[in-house]
Amino acid sequence: MHRDRLDETLSGIDADGYLLDASQDNANQLYLSGFTGPDPFLTLYADGRVHLLVSGLEYGRARSEADVDTVERHADYDYEYGGREDRNDMYAAFVRDKGVDSVLMPPRGPVGTADALRDRGIGVGVDADDLLREVRAVKTDEEVAAIRDAQTANQAAMRAAESMLSAATVAGADDDADAGVLLHDGEPLTSERVSTAIETTLLEHGCALDETIVAGGEQAADPHDRGSGPLRANEPIIVDIFPRSKATKYNGDMTRTFCVGEPGETAREWYDLTERAFEAALDAIEPGATGEDVHAAACEVYEEAGEPTFRTDPETETGFIHSTGHGIGLDVHEAPSLSSGGEELEPGHVITVEPGLYDPAVGGVRIEDLVVVTEDGYENLTDYPVEFVVD
């Protein structure tokens, strides 16, 4: 964590303290507390110190693991299980005990806690800028190393997926399966089988997984379709993997699009165009450029080729229908955004670059690497070939 950056940012707020009420599932909480509590707990930043309030069950682990100044437990405020109002009284007492009469909470902090504190005379404002998100966006060397490790696991998983596709044969008229379906070990090769190979590889490399996308044909035309059922030859198959290191909780992210056999003419054009948009976006990355600039670089390649984007048609359902990329860290999607309105890039920002084209009539194509913004450009944290046709 950039503690200096945190102190500098939070010392300027218009309140006595900054309050989080969340579990480890919330990246702000994990970042500020350094504690992996599975149920919601309170973290209060005030006067340059970080204070934790956890249940008795978490007390021992919080004291040894959490990277904070003080740890208290519910029993310190005479609270037991159960009563909602009692719990809110405890929260208010905890805040006041630190000399705090007003707090900011992030926009996605719980309204129940905010209103309960207000009812008890504590001022609660919304930190509409989500300042911790901004602090988190700029990574330390240690955080970059954690993301690089997750991306290394990702490369092994992508290799496992590509190997399965590479080893596949294509069902002919004589096979039990539909002609054109990919076969592996005599059985149809499904999205699910490839996902399992990916996920098993990630586990072996110390990564947990949310979901994986292995989507072919029409399914690939929807950027968030996870894919299911048999994969087929001669059409693009999108493989998008975003693993999370179990040890560090930092994420990797990479997409490749593969084709077993001969892609159609349009698919091949789309791939070449997407590779050009990908290169154009990468070339635009440097400190001082904005996320909007990088997005524009990718959009221009597509728009010049006559493909619709959200810039030319906000309602389009085909073409380039998402942003060019996003920050990544403890969250898979975090600041900065490579999109219209995207903020200025700074050294230490870790971002994905992932242009793509989609149309149910053709399928989908996407190429994605992960890079860190440096003093004079960027460093690519991804080491995996960009190749469409699988041999």
Add this chain to the structure above:
Amino acid sequence: MHRDRLDETLSGIDADGYLLDASQDNANQLYLSGFTGPDPFLTLYADGRVHLLVSGLEYGRARSEADVDTVERHADYDYEYGGREDRNDMYAAFVRDKGVDSVLMPPRGPVGTADALRDRGIGVGVDADDLLREVRAVKTDEEVAAIRDAQTANQAAMRAAESMLSAATVAGADDDADAGVLLHDGEPLTSERVSTAIETTLLEHGCALDETIVAGGEQAADPHDRGSGPLRANEPIIVDIFPRSKATKYNGDMTRTFCVGEPGETAREWYDLTERAFEAALDAIEPGATGEDVHAAACEVYEEAGEPTFRTDPETETGFIHSTGHGIGLDVHEAPSLSSGGEELEPGHVITVEPGLYDPAVGGVRIEDLVVVTEDGYENLTDYPVEFVVD
């Protein structure tokens, strides 16, 4: 989903509508919308109808997947990427468009959205009872079947873990490893290796995983310690697995405590005591009994044996230091709670029963099954032996 139960519950609220702003990571959102959106989206319940507002990227999939009455996208409100105030204007317009001037949000709904709607003249109250949580607590037959499936995968994973322990040998003075360390395939058997076997088995059975607990010795004395490093003979090893079905998103949960070799006298007494507390808690489960009653049944066994509980000492860090169990469904921890203040049990409640004892000087022991409350008692959804010493 119990749609009748939902309608009955939400028709009685003191507001025009019920609003969720969350991603699929939020169980209320997943339940009400039936949509697996990875980024936050709005779901509004009003006049017996459910309305969705999603980004353009999610629009196609939301229309085909979501179990709702209407789906709209940001472009329908002329909103593009970026502006925060524009987004809040869109949210307010969406709500008003449904004839809604006041909404309830659950306690953990985002304060940023709540305050922004208030600023725009829409009344926002906090549903302090978390009504959707109450609706979700009572499962349909289909939901019970989904949980049973996750628990079946869990059993396969527990078997994989027990098999590794069963096949282990114990390092002697001549081995490279410390004497007493378990060996498997010639290498020390670590918590991490057992976890990987568990998680790989879960993947093969269609389950994703959050975390797994495989904790021996002193680590087992902390109920939330995940465990790490070599496991040893003659001491209790807690294995707690809570898999989530990728297809249904419902969870299973089970704990067993194993010992390779000869447990010490105290560990053996603890196991017997915990098995008695476990049976006593199960015996107390029936409609009309409260979660507090079931918790009391387990606590009494421990207290009569002189072991501390949170009832006798809220600050104890040894003994029975958690609740007896919790509801489970789309969340691993949901209503009802088997604890002091725990609510009345109803047919369709699916709950864990998991007493345990903890002390760093001895280690930890916990036994956990998953059951569904029926009209005249309960049905155990777990089919796995309760045995301490691994042969």
